[in-house]
Amino acid sequence: MKMVKRSKGIRNKTRQILRKKPRQRGLSPITRALQEFEEDTPVAIVTDPSVHKGMPHRRFHGKTGYVEGKRGTAYVVRVRQGNAMKQIIVRPEHLKRV
DSSP, X not given: XXXXXXXXXXXXXXXXXXXXXXXXXXXXXXXXXXXXXXXXXXXXXXXXXXXXXXXXXXXGTTOEEEEEEEETTEEEEEEEETTEEEXXXXXXXXXXXX
């Protein structure tokens, strides 16, 4: 009898991280999607699970980074991960001012 291989997709082990509180369920306000950021603005990466597009990887949830520029409607954010500096592309729904 052969066992099924475990799925290791991009959202695995995110049951608690990508969960909204019961009173915040549903879509976020449109102003979150329309917010603008200048270069070198410090931002917190807070993943909004109701918006799948432009969602950063779960390892960046809760991290603070700096906006480097804009790419379409999304922003390029510089984040430290260990000793390395990473550039991630995130839509404004998943960013908050610090």
